[in-house]
Amino acid sequence: MSTQSREHRRATSASAAGEASLTGWLDKTMGALCALILAAIAGVLCLQVVMRYVVENPLIWADEAARLLMVWLTFAGATLAYRTKSHIAITILLDTILAARQDSLAARILKVLIEAIVVIAAAALLIGGLVILTRTADHTTPALQLPIAVLFLPAALSGAVVLGTALRGVVVGLSAQRKGGRS
């Protein structure tokens, strides 16, 4: 099997169920959290169908709860997907370089560059999230009357975790490059 298709299976594993297993407490916790959130979304929506058609007394908070859960699912899932490298990415350039020579300098530079761009995006989410959280500190959600932080916290948290993970990746990549340069 070519390196190319192996790399791409990683890129496409987004849609194939149950392939990657989670290691480490952080990923396991996030994996469990994602499952709980998705189950909660299904539960809330089904409960709403029952309340609407059977009990005939719809929940006033179901829509808002589903929306907030979606925000948490999106950011928690995206963070986990980053850590397990299952985001959709077009790795053809990296694959070509790797196919030419494994562990080449060009490949390591490219990897660091990719991580650096992710660092910028994650930093934007973290900084923007912190600014918004400070400025909307006393606002509440309309139906559940929760602090609005429940809406904006996921972006900031995800930014922080991805930033940490990516920076670690860049440091490891750079030190590997230095080693590689010497050898």
Next chain:
Amino acid sequence: MTTGILLLVTLFLIILLGVPVAYAFIAVGLLFILLTLDVPAFSLVTQSTTAGADSVPMTAIPLFLLAGSLMNAGGITRRLIDFAGIFFGRLPGGLGVVNVGTNVMFAGLSGSAIAGASAIGKAMIPEMEERGYPRRFGAALTSSASIVGGVIPPAIPLVVYAIAANEDIRVLLTAGLLPGLLIAALFAVTVLVLAAVQGLPRQARPSMRAALLAARDSIPALLMPVIILGGIMSGLFTATEAAAIAAIYALLVSTLYYRELNWRKIPAVISEAARSSAVILFIIAAAAVLGQIFVRTGLPAAVSENLEGLTPIVFLLLVNVILLLVGTFMEANAAIIIFTPLLLPTATALGVDPVHFGVVIVVNLMIGLITPPIGMSLFVTSDIAKVSILEVAKANLPFLGIALAALSVITFLPELSLWLVQ
């Protein structure tokens, strides 16, 4: 306009570097907000991304994906293949037609084409080889037939389009049914023709008893599309509620009826579905940043101005050419979310129905799944078949041609998409 073109070019370059698509959207978006807009860039990025995820209609995406995963983990693929075998197995090239039929049924449970390519490919490519079909042929056919998964409801790309276009998800899902069936029918005919030309084998007639068993066994699975589509089309449920009910139904069928999904495995299946769908959800959310830049720099209006003299047909042809090119190297949902806000205002201004337009865009980008260099379905099946992508792509040429023919029919015959929704 210049800013917009510059933004798209930068975006494609960054994506081609290998940056995950969603993070590329955010990083490039941040850069362009800093350079071209007079607003706090970090706040706008985070507010837009959050607002992009803050949506009830979007719950349909993880729930349709979860329903498909649960059904698949519950051993559904094998049963669908046996069921299709009753009807199509004895035809010349029967197993090929069974492949197409299984893809259609799987499409009725699953919202994702790639999930279909993976599930059906794993089961059928080895079996087809055993029965005398070249391995590259099985891989090619599976990848092509899988694209109906994104068109026949439930279909995540149609949901993504409906969200980007602010259209009713129920209407879009219903509109996808006939075009999806048309594509499948054309593929089936192609298999029959190829079978006649190349002399492909047929299967033995299954015993009456085996046929009845296979039929009985697949009924609960086949009820799922009925529940989803029936519930949606009759107006009994919203698309979101139908998705939630489909997920719960899939859970019950695969644990209590088929009993192949152990309760202890369920958390892992849900967790994986959550992560897989979050990948798509995050692309949609991050694209909201680009949406803000498009709106604030007046890009859709500029596109409209440049295209306003076209006739609807010429416009749709142009869209087909652009999106077929885009689809060769870009992921479908990401392309939908970027190009819908840019092209839809022009389409509406030219009198193209937004629902028909959505079907055209989605079919177009589903064809992108079977065109190299970045054809996700091709990758999946070539990996399963252990045949090089180039070989599969070559074997796939007849089906690619047929898919393009189907696209022309769908483009020039709006009634096909709109008949069920009017």
Next chain:
Amino acid sequence: DEAPVTLTLGHTWSVTDANAQAVQDFADEVAEVSDGNLRIEIYPGGQLGEDIEILEGLGLETVDIWVGGSGVYSQMSPVGQFLVLPFLFDDLEEAMTHYDGELGEAVERQVAETSNTRLLSLWPRGPRHLTLNTEATTPEDISGLRIRVPENPMSLQTWAGFDASPTPMPFGDIMTALEQGALEGQENPLETIHSAGLPTAQSHLILTAHVIEPTALSIGDAAWARLDEEQRQILEEAASGTARDELLAHVLEREEVLVDELADEGMTVIEPDRDAFAARVEDLPEMAGPEVAALYETRWAR
């Protein structure tokens, strides 16, 4: 001369809506009076997001001006609850007289104190009425009925007070929900009932006029700080100038004919016992906290 200032304005109406037209007139007047020194760039139809996102955007400095239903303020300020209190006024003219006077000033003060935005003006919008598929004149008649309400705690409490079953959902889902029986009724101004085609889904129009929610025209504190004295004055005068007067005249004129038009489209028009409805929600102003109670007292002062 100074460099011209451009302010971004977001709202969620389509460009053909009368409210959107008034916003356009307001922007035109600002540009004209300021000699092009102050420009307002309008993003209609929710291009910048839902109402609540645009309003949040004023504080985050991602948008400068928002025009929309003032009840949306309830997410960030108690004043948003006051502005949708039921049975504050009998008709639109009475409401606008109060919002032009002391009450309007008190509302403005509270907005300035409790949010990082500033109210430029309150614009008229027709009273909200109830539509159903059954006859109703008293709260007893709507007991337990599923009525769609905007996602605002005060609206929810109001309809819970009437003993209905208030159901918050996005405006765009109303028709489907009515058709599939998920809702038995909804409430909106006459103009909205008409333009949304509700007569095809509902048979009865109950003229409850339970809420008169003015439209808020708000600017973010940060955007306000960017303007000089002259520009501020131009903005404030235009906000309460011709555009607003013409909108009021238009709304009043439409209110006259809309009931007949809706009747022509097949709706049975009913004058309900408004006092019976009002009696059910008398205690809401007090329950909503000191800020709302203070504004309520201003309303009934003298």
